[in-house]
Structures are given as structure tokens and as C-alpha cells.
Amino acid sequence: MALITNRSFIDSRAYDGFRKCIQNDFNECYIVDTKSDVRLNPKIAGTTHNVFGIQTGVAIMLLVKKEMQEGECKIKYVSMEDDWRKEIKLDWLRNHKLGNISFENINPDKKNNWINLSDNDFEELIPTIDKDVKSGNSKNSLFQLFSSGIKSQRDEWVYDNSKDALENKVKFMIDVYSKTLSDEKYEEKNSIKWDSDLNKYLDRGIDKNFSENKILKALYRPFTHQYFYFDKHFNGRTYQWFEIFNSTDFNEYIIIPGLSSPKDFFLLSSSLIIDLNCLPAGCQCIPLYRYSKKGERIENITNWGLEQFRTNYKDKKITKEEIFHYTYAVLHNPAYRKKYELNLKRDFPRIPFYKDFWQWSKWGKKLMELHINYETVKPYSLKENTFKTKAEAAKQKKLFPVIKEPQSLYALQPKIKVKLKADKDNGIIELDELTYLSGVPAEAWEYKLGNRSALEWILDQYKEKKPSDPTIAEKFNTYRFADYKTQVIDLLKRVCTVSVETMKIIKEMDS
Numbered sequence: 462m463a464l465i466t467n468r469s470f471i472d473s474r475a476y477d478g479f480r481k482c483i484q485n486d487f488n489e490c491y492i493v494d495t496k497s498d499v500r501l502n503p504k505i506a507g508t509t510h511n512v513f514g515i516q517t518g519v520a521i522m523l524l525v526k527k528e529m530q531e532g533e534c535k536i537k538y539v540s541m542e543d544d545w546r547k548e549i550k551l552d553w554l555r556n557h558k559l560g561n562i563s564f565e566n567i568n569p570d571k572k573n574n575w576i577n578l579s580d581n582d583f584e585e586l587i588p589t590i591d592k593d594v595k596s597g598n599s600k601n602s603l604f605q606l607f608s609s610g611i612k613s614q615r616d617e618w619v620y621d622n623s624k625d626a627l628e629n630k631v632k633f634m635i636d637v638y639s640k641t642l643s644d645e646k647y648e649e650k651n652s653i654k655w656d657s658d659l660n661k662y663l664d665r666g667i668d669k670n671f672s673e674n675k676i677l678k679a680l681y682r683p684f685t686h687q688y689f690y691f692d693k694h695f696n697g698r699t700y701q702w703f704e705i706f707n708s709t710d711f712n713e714y715i716i717i718p719g720l721s722s723p724k725d726f727f728l729l730s731s732s733l734i735i736d737l738n739c740l741p742a743g744c745q746c747i748p749l750y751r752y753s754k755k756g757e758r759i760e761n762i763t764n765w766g767l768e769q770f771r772t773n774y775k776d777k778k779i780t781k782e783e784i785f786h787y788t789y790a791v792l793h794n795p796a797y798r799k800k801y802e803l804n805l806k807r808d809f810p811r812i813p814f815y816k817d818f819w820q821w822s823k824w825g826k827k828l829m830e831l832h833i834n835y836e837t838v839k840p841y842s843l844k845e846n847t848f849k850t851k852a853e854a855a856k857q858k859k860l861f862p863v864i865k866e867p868q869s870l871y872a873l874q875p876k877i878k879v880k881l882k883a884d885k886d887n888g889i890i891e892l893d894e895l896t897y898l899s900g901v902p903a904e905a906w907e908y909k910l911g912n913r914s915a916l917e918w919i920l921d922q923y924k925e926k927k928p929s930d931p932t933i934a935e936k937f938n939t940y941r942f943a944d945y946k947t948q949v950i951d952l953l954k955r956v957c958t959v960s961v962e963t964m965k966i967i968k969e970m971d972s
Contacts (some may be wrong), residue, residue: 462526468494468518471538472576474720474807480573484534489525491564494518494540495550502543503912510543512550523559536575537564574807583804586811587769589788590747603766603788603812606751608705609719610737610744611679614697615654617933619690620681620736622940627676627688630937634695635669642666652932662694669694677708679734680716683910684835684956685922689734698737705748706734710758712750713829715789717810719743724911726805728792730832741911745809749785773814783822788812790825795971824966831959840954841905841961843890843898850895879942881920890916890953892946901957908960915960916953923949 470476471494483490497511498518507516539562541550567575588602613619618634621627634653641647642663672692679689691708693699706712716729718740727740735746751761762781770779770787791797791812798805815821831838880891888901906914913921925942928934942949 462524464522464524466520466522468496468498468520470522471520472574477573480569480575483524484536484569484573486526487524487534488527488531490534490536491523491525491559492536492538493521493554493562494538495520496541496543496545497547497550505544509546510550512547512554514547521554536567536569538567538576539564572807577803577806581800581804583801583808583811586813587766588809588811590745590809601765603762603769603784604747605761605763606701606705607745607747608701609698610716610735610739610746611696611700611702612698612737613695614656614658615695615930616736617928617930618654619692619695620679620687622687622945624676624688626937626939627690628671628673630933631676631690631695632671633936635671638663638669642668654930656697658697659694667694674708677734679736680729680731680739681736682739682922683729683918684915684952684959685919686733686836689736691734702734705746705751705761707752707756707758710750710752712748713785713833714749715747715785715792716740716744717747717792719745720807720809725802726792726798726810727910728789729910730789730829732833749782770814770818774818776818779818783818783826786825786829787818787822788825789829790821790970791815793824793828793967793970795967824970828963828966831962835956835959836952838955838958838962840951841902841957842900843954843957844900845896845898845950847896877943879925881924881942883914883917883920890920892950893942896946896950898950898953902961904964905957905960908963915956919949919952919956 470479471492495512496518497505497507499505499507499511499516501518508514511517512519541553545553569575590604590607591602618630619627621630637647637649637653638659641650669692675691677689677691678686679691681687681689690696693703705714711732714731714735716731716735716739718724718726718728719742724741729740735744737743748761750758752758760781762784766784767779767781770784771777792810797813801811804811877893877895879893881893882891883889883901883906884891885901885903885906888899888903890898890901892898901916905916908915910918923942923945925940928938
């Protein structure tokens with residue numbers, strides 16, 4: 462049997478069951494990995510490097526099944542260089558017969574991983590969470606409950622930078638839903654975003670009314686909150702959020718990437734509701750507390766986990782909150798991330814016992830305070846440069862091209878073009894054609910969440926973008942950067958402080 466498919470089956474955690482089936486059902490397996498997955502390597506392009514000119518990585522797999530099983534499946538693997546252009550890859554395939562290829566023999570590990578096998582003590586560390594935690598049956602893990610971020614399935618309807626704008630959208634959505642409930646043939650039914658869940662609620666005859674109390678702040682992307690309408694009937698997948706969030710109580714969450722994330726491991730913390738795509742490729746949220754059906758607050762760190770720490774450090778004064786902070790610090794440690802890099806791409810983190818528990822807990826608390834309170838920390842002293850006209854701005858900002866039009870053209874004050882660009886080499890953030898911030902220290906760009914620095918996440922989120930939903934585009938497209946310019950400048954200054962202070966702590970860990 463010969464197949465040409467997406468290459469994800471080779472190393473994705475989601476395909477560990479598939480790999481196990483191959484091992485059980487076939488005698489021989491030959492794999493030619495042409496690589497070139499643009500999502501994993503943004504430095505290449507599908508049109509120039511991929512054998513099919515697409516963005517998805519491609520692999521060739523040949524499977525042999527014999528009448529009699531002869532021992533374990535023999536897995537043979539060869540890969541091309543990721544940066545080879547597609548002409549070279551096609552030429553390689555043209556000139557290599559199967560019998561002449563120098564395949565690597567693969568010996569799967571116990572979790573059915575075929576490549577990028579790690580050789581370390583990861584399995585001996587304390588598990589943070591496991592597959593049984595959601596059902597509440599697991600005792601031998603550090604945390605009892607966790608949840609994916611909320612998957613609203615209609616972001617443009619239930620999120621907004623403006624509380625008033627969100628209220629108008631939600632009221633419109635509820636009005637259309639209610640009219641459809643009384644008349645299934647209501648002609649404006651499709652003016653809102655429907656999904657299978659909302660249709661089920663409609664079939665069950667569930668009435669809906671607007672409630673201002675359901676408008677809350679949510680962490681939509683790193684260091685960027687939006688107003689959010691928290692309602693299980695309009696939020697698609699809420700997962701465990703009604704068990705780990707209480708609007709009248711304070712809680713803290715450690716946010717880690719989803720297991721399908723192709724990026725290097727990183728994390729964040731928040732006290733707000735968290736969107737599924739707050740971190741690229743989805744995220745998992747580990748709370749300090751969870752709540753009973755009666756609203757009672759329960760510590761989410763297990764008694765088993767507490768006992769592991771107290772026993773190891775021979776210290777009965779250690780509390781669950783201090784373990785929470787310790788965990789947050791350890792997961793920021795560059796040495797930890799480097800040592801367990803491959804493990805963190807496939808499994809939930811596990812926690813080692815470092816020598817000085819109290820120092821690590823102290824670092825974790827400081828990091829968490831910075832990341833949760835990013836909107837109230839002291840602003841960094843960035844210089845704000847503002848000009849009256851675009852011509853004046855272009856003349857004085859030597860790093861930007863000079864505008865050639867005569868200044869008289871600007872007397873009518875045309876629309877100022879939004880830029881929101883970062884010039885890392887010169888320590889500059891260009892907001893629009895008239896305003897830029899200078900004096901951004903180099904270490905501020907070093908604090909990254911994925912491929913972007915914290916500052917770049919903010920710039921991306923405040924750009925003016927055309928809504929994809931036609932009704933939103935027609936009736937509710939009210940966002941203009943100019944209305945939030947002062948707010949964004951303040952936010953950038955504060956997150957610059959967060960970035961610099963975060964890097965100071967991380968460098969202390971690494972010293």
C-alpha cells in the first residue's frame with residue numbers, strides 16, 4: 462500500500478494512536494518525509510519549497526503486510542532538508558529507487574513516538590495534569606482540573622473593544638434568535654452566526670434575554686483584553702469554565718499552549734476568562750481554584766501534590782498557592798524549556814524539584830503579578846513623538862520615507878494612516894503617520910510569546926481589520942484605532958515595563 466499524505470502522522474501527538482495501528486497491523490513501513498510544512502517553518506514558502514506548492518508538509522508512506530506476522534513492524538524513515546527547494550526534492554525522488562535509499566531504522570518509544578525521541582528524566586517528574594483530571598478521578602497529579610480556553614464560535618459577535626458596541630451586537634443577536642424562536646421562517650434569521658449548538662437550543666425552545674451582568678473582561682490575546690458576553694448558549698464550547706470561573710471571586714490561571722501547538726513552549730497567566738486562541742494553536746488553562754455547584758471555592762492543587770512537595774523539601778510550611786507560583790516560575794526557566802523541549806511539544810508539563818523552593822516560588826509570584834496586573838504597572842518612559850502634519854513627520858523621522866506631496870495637501874486633514882509597526886533595531890514603535898514611540902529597550906523585544914514579542918501582540922490586535930461576518934461589517938463595524946490611540950500608547954508603555962522586568966527575572970533564573 463502506498464500513500465501520499467499530510468506529514469503530520471509522523472510526529473504529531475494527535476496521531477500516536479494511528480502510529481500504534483501501523484505498528485500492529487503491518488510488517489514493514491517505509492517513510493519519505495519531504496518536510497516543508499510552512500506552519501512549522503515560516504522562513505520557507507509552500508510555492509517554492511513544497512513538492513505540491515502548498516503550505517502543508519507532505520510525506521510518502523509505503524506499507525507492507527505479509528500473510529504471517531514476523532516480529533515487530535520494521536519502520537524505516539528518511540527525511541529531506543526543510544530548506545531544499547521543491548525542484549531539488551522532486552529531483553531527489555526521481556533519482557532514488559526504494560532499494561537504494563539509506564533509511565534510518567526507527568525504534569518507537571512506549572508512547573508510540575517515531576522521531577524526535579527524548580532521552581531524559583521527564584517521566585519521573587511531577588505531572589501537572591493528566592487525561593483523567595477532567596473527570597475528577599485523578600489523584601496523582603499536581604492539579605485536579607483544567608480547561609481549554611473558551612471557543613466562542615462567533616468571536617465577532619461576543620467580543621469587542623467597546624462595552625457599548627458589544628451590548629448593541631448581543632442585543633441584536635438575541636432579538637434575531639427570539640424572533641426565529643417564534644417564527645422558524647423569520648426572514649432575517651441568517652443575519653447572525655448560527656452553529657449546531659445554537660440550533661439545538663432553538664429546537665429546545667430556550668428563551669434568551671440580554672443581561673448586562675454577563676458582559677465581562679476576557680483575555681483575548683496576550684496582554685490584550687476585550688469585553689466578552691459570557692453565556693453558554695452563545696459561547697459555543699465553554700468546556701470547564703463554569704467550574705473554574707466565578708465573576709464575584711478572584712482566581713488565577715496558568716495558560717499553556719495546546720498540545721497541537723507547533724511553536725516552542727511558552728506560557729502566560731491571567732485572572733480573566735481566556736479565549737481558546739489566546740495562545741497560538743489553542744491553550745489550556747490551569748486554575749488556582751475551582752468551584753462547586755454551590756459556588757464554594759476549592760483549592761485546585763491536589764492534596765497528593767501538596768504532600769509531594771512537603772515531603773521532598775521536608776517543609777510543612779509550603780502551601781498550595783506557593784506551589785502554584787513555583788510551577789509558574791519553573792515553566793519560565795530557560796534551562797527547563799531547553800532540556801524538555803521535545804517533551805513539551807507532546808505532553809503536558811511535568812515539574813522538577815529545584816534546590817531552592819522558596820526562591821523559585823518568589824520568582825513565580827513576581828512574574829504572575831507582572832503578567833496579571835499588566836494594565837496597572839508603572840509605565841516605561843518611552844518618548845512619545847507627535848507631529849501636526851504627515852509632511853512634518855516624514856521630514857523629521859529620518860528612518861521613514863519622506864512624503865513628496867506638497868504640505869498644502871494636508872490642510873484638509875485627510876485620514877491618518879494607521880501603521881502599528883515595530884522597528885526593533887532602532888527601538889521604535891510607529892503608531893500612525895503622525896505618531897511614534899521611541900526608546901524601546903532591546904530586552905523588551907526579547908520577551909516573546911511564540912514568534913511575537915509581547916509588544917508585537919498588542920500592535921497586531923489593535924490594527925483596523927475588516928470583519929469577516931457580513932452583518933457585523935454592515936451594521937457594527939465601528940472600530941477605529943484613533944479612538945483607542947491614547948489607550949494603546951499607555952498599554953505599550955506598561956507592557957514594555959512588564960517585558961523588561963520579566964526578562965530580568967528570567968536572566969536571574971539562568972545565572
